[in-house]
Amino acid sequence: MALTDKQLERYSRHITLKEIGVRGQKKLLAAKVLIIGAGGLGAPAAMYLAAAGVGTIGIADCDSVELSNLQRQIIHTTDDIDKPKVQSAAETIKSLNPDVEVITYHEYVNSKNIASMIADYDFIIDGADNFPTKFLINDACVLGHKSFCHAGILRFEGQLMTYVPDVSPCYRCVFEAPPPKDAVPSCREAGVIGAMAGIIGAMQALEAVKYITGQGELLTGSMLVFDGLKMDWRKVKLPKRNHHCPVCGDTPTITELADEEQVSCSLRPQ
Template sequence: MALTDEQLERYSRHITLKEIGVRGQKKLLSSRILIIGAGGLGSPAAMYLAAAGVGTIGIADSDKVELSNLQRQIIHTTEDIGKSKAASAEDTINALNPDVTVNTYEIRVNSTNILDLIKDYDFIIDGTDNFAAKFLINDACVLAKKPFSHAGILRFTGQLMTCVPDKSPCYRCIFEAPPPKDTVPTCREAGVIGAMAGIIGTMQALEAIKYITGQGELLTGFMLTFDGLKNEWRKIKLPERVKHCAVCGEHPAITVPVDFEETECELCKE
């Protein structure tokens, strides 16, 4: 496909980059990225992916916009309170870039629908707020061979990693199982600085763009952490794929997605 004059202008700063150029921009325009969770992490990720010209963006979220969301979930506005988060995100993306097709899924993602949900997408972004969802996304993406970005935030800290199945350790290789209920603080209890969602969510968008265009080094095999109070980044080398991992190991015990009891993540969007 040939880029229109309007697209050449809109994406001119991408096209100027030797790592992207016209060819890379065409890859973005042809790509399909699913964001599960239109909250603190999903909001900036969705907006930067839309601005970048990702051709199709899926938004999966069953919640409605609440006043307390607006401190960090920047894809929503005061006028959106009470509206479906997926619909609110779609409106913002449509206003930002008409090149983008938005697919909305106003559903609670679970073991019965996740494989069908992710099957047509090139890259998955985990913007969820609880361990049950994070393990479910990990397991489904590994089983379906879908690359994905995990991230979480709490107080003034954040973390992210990228998993490419068969090429890097998965989330379950690092965190074997969800923690017992009520053993970790939630962001509702401990708080989170809103800007941290922007920092980490935008990094997730960058990982997706690098994967689609085939440029740079992904956070595969690494956990990147950020301490906002100290302005310190740490890139932590992760263990190799764990042979006894329940989903990607040599003898996997998990062969289909499984629902876990929901416990809010200590590094989350809420």
């Protein structure tokens, strides 16, 4: 596949990079990335992946755009209020880069549909806003042998880590199960600074680009934690493997996908 003159111009800043070049750009154009959640994290991740020329982007979200979303969910505009988020996101992506094919899933992600949803994608981005869905994404990716990037934000803080099968610990290796309902404040209660979504969501896109092109070091075996008030980055080393992990340990107890009780928002929501 030869790049067209317009593609050579559009992706010229990528092609100039020795780590990407024409070969890397072709990998991006052939790649498929699924973003679960078109909110605070998924919005910037989707826009940067579209701008990068990722050939197929899937967007899964069951919600519609609300006015309160616009403080951080930059893929949507005021004119998109009451529109399904997947539709709004797809329209923005197509206007940004017509090279990209967008596949939308206007449905609630659950144990019945997630396995088939992730099956055809090379990389998954966790932009979910609640703990049960985050754990479900982890379990589906572990059982389905898929790589994904987890992230979460709350107030002025953010975190992210990347899972690659047979290489790194999974989300359950670090956090075995969701916390009890109402044990942590929701995004509505605690708030979140809009720019934090942009910072962490863009870093999820960067992890996807590095994975697709095979360049750099992924956040496998580490969790990156950012305090926006102090402008402090910490890279927390994770155990190589949790032998007692219920999904990827020596004797896993989770061998089939199941839905856990839904809560309103995650510890570090979108």
